[in-house]
Structure formats: structure tokens, C-alpha cells
Amino acid sequence: MSNKHQDICEETVYKTVFQQYAKNIRNYLLAKCGDVSLSEDVVQEVFLKLWQKCADIRFATVKAFLYRVADNILTDQFRHKKVVLVHRQKLSINTVNDQTPQFQLEEKEFKEKLEHIINSMPEKSRVVFLMNRIEKLKYREIAERLGLSQKAVEKRMGIALDIFRKGIAEK
């Protein structure tokens, strides 16, 4: 069966779309705003909207739709609250637990420093940085997901790296 003409209104197709994109969109939103519950709320809204409009969206271009709707809803939420949201990126550590207390303390300090540096990055650079380092995506993949040229992604990443190295060198 050709992929292009699948009907998103069919539950199995809709579910496939969800499984393919929900996590990516959520991580993208998380990279943007740093708020876990806000990101998940927005993902929910995005997919509800997809269901609403399932008859009008082509399977082949559903990704662009999802990212665009996600951006708009996130922006709307910020506007509606009339507050400038402070980005508070919370990361969780993947390392093994049996480390010395000294090591754990150092790791905790590094984590705080890292979060602080990430929060200070401009949004565009931060998003690319996180997608590259945390989600482990290559620049080409990031470019594809965000609809940018690879060069644009590299530029944003470079800015992020510059801020990162300067931040790490402090104190």
C-alpha cells in the first residue's frame, strides 16, 4: 500500500503517526520551553487538532503540519498567560548509581552548571544543541525536522558550542 494516500482518520494510521512523531515533537517542545507538563499538554493539543483535521491533512505532509501546529500552540500558550516564561531545562542523568559521594557531588554541580548554560542560550541555538547532544540527532536530521538548511543548523550549533565552552570555563 502506497504511504502517501493513507487516511489519517483511520485509527490505525492515526496511531502510527502518533507513534512516529509524538516523542520527537515532545522533545522539540521541551528543548524550546523546558517545561515538561506544558510540553506534554501541547503534544496532546497537537494530536487532538490532527484528529479534528484528519480529513484535510495528507499523510505525506503530516510532519510539517505537526511541527507548525506545535509551534503555534506553544506560542499561544505563552501569550495567553501574558508572562515571559523563564526557561528551566531539567535534565536527568543516565549514569550508573554506585559512584563515590565525591563523584556524585561533582556530577550534581556539573548538571546545575550545564542547565544554567543551556538556559542562557538563545532559543534557536538551544533547540539545536539539545536535539544534537540529548536526542543524539545528526545535523542533517535536525535540519530535516525543523525545515532548515544544514548550514543554518551548523551555525546555530556553533553559537551554542561557543556559549557552552565559555560557560564551562567560568568558575
Next chain:
Amino acid sequence: MEDSNKHILLAKWLEGNLTDEEVKDLKKDIDLDSLETAIKRVDNYDFPAFDENALFESIKDKVPAKTTKVRNIIPLWLKAVAAVFIIVLASVWWYFDTGTTVIASNGEIKTVILPNQSEVLLNAGSKLTYYTKNWKKYRRMKLDGEAFFKVSKGKPFIIETSNGTVEVLGTQFKVFDRDNLFEVICYKGKVRVETKSGNLEEILTKGKGVKVHNNRIVKIEEKNTKPRWIDGISTFAKASLKEVFDEFERQFDVEIEIDDVDLKRRFSGQFQNNDINIAIQEICASMNLKYQIIPGEKKIIITKSK
């Protein structure tokens, strides 16, 4: 080394896309070794876990049961259309299509994504109703208030307001229709505007606009690339105080009571939509007025100074 060049080289270095020669060169300015060590530590981190299945279940709960839904047998496709076209509106026909309505209440700005991905930003206190019934032949909607449109190429795109009709092809423009005031500004592409009374029929290109008030027509030159209310700033160029306070009421969702002030006076300036105190202060200072905010009642009283 030029800054933006340095950034791209840094990024390429990290992904292993530089030649040994280029790396040597870069090392002269930047301590790549400590950067590499620090970056490796970042690799240990992850985003907080995401329970996909739980979210899917909660979406299923929110979705109304679907009965038979009208499917598009013919897939939607977009084609470039010739720039000149004629509208023939059969008014009777519209009544049988109830359309989808979106409302931006006072104090909020709403984004609407139309079928085939055109976008509309609705300013506070505005209503948009769009009719998808014949969307494949013409894209038609009604606007009451103010909105910024980003239209994708395709079939004719028509906006009806109480004062006039706007028709477009692949452009970005703003339509303002409240009371007797009708304004259209084109930010990109081409837009055709026609008033109900028939005294205006005009094609606007980028940077040009037109303002119609009580049948008087004023041409506008616009330098911005989009309306400033999108960024939370309401701007006015020789607008009447009535217009200014009306907009103020919509942005902050308050009631403004006027006490012996000439509302026909002209105001050129702006206010920001995030702080009501600063905003009302600035307007009143420049117009020599006094204001009094009534606490607990969402009301402001404006009087003459001295």
C-alpha cells in the same frame, strides 16, 4: 577569524567533518581538547522520561466518537493560479454552509490553521468563520475584527467583512474591520480589496495599505513586515482616541469610561500589551489626560487634565 565562520567550523568539528588541517587551524583560537572533554559529559544526560502510551490514552479519552466522516476522495493538491480572477458571489448559496467559527476574546491572540495550511492570527476581540464546504474550489471566510493572514498558494482565498471584501493569492496581509473602520495592509504579495459601497476597488502590493472610514479613503504606506500586535504592541498613526481606547479595552479586557474628553482627537504612538499601568500612563501623559483605575471592577475612568 570571522565569528559566523568560527561557529560553523566548531559545529563541523564536533561532528567530525573537518580535515586535520582545518582542525589544527581551529585549535589555534579555541581549546578544542577541553571542549571535547566537557561535551562528552553532556552525553550522559537525557530528557525526563516520556510515557507515550499514557498520553495516547488521554488523547483517546478526549476525542469524541467519530461517526461517518466525510472523506476527501480526491486528494488535496495545490496549484499556482493566475493572478487575475473575478469573484462571483452567489449570496444565497452561503446560507446553507454553517462553517467553523474561531473567536479570540479580549486579552488574547489566537492562531488558526486553515485546511491546506494557510494561517490566520486573530487579534483580541475578533471572530473568524471559515467555510470548508467548497474549500477545493475557493477558500472563503468571514471576519469580524482584526486578523493577520498568511495564505498559501492555491484556489482563490476570500475574506468577507461587513465593510468590504478582500481577495488574495499567496500573500501576507492584515484586515481590520470594526464599526465603520475598514483597513487592509499588504505585507507580501498582492491583495485585491473591494468595499461594499463600491467606491473602492484596488490592488495592493507589498508595503501598501488602504484605510476606509465613513466612505473616506486614505492610502497607507507600511514599512513593517507584519502588524506589531503580533509582538504585543498596539500601534496607532493619527488614530482617533476612540480607536485607541477601543483597542485598549480589547487588549486588556477592561471597560474605559470617558468623562468629558474629545474622542476625535488624534493619537500617534503605541502601547505595549503586557502592562496595563504603563500603557494607560503613556497614553494619558501624551494626550494630557488623567486616569483612574477602579480596583476590583476592571474599569478605568479618563478625564481631562487640570
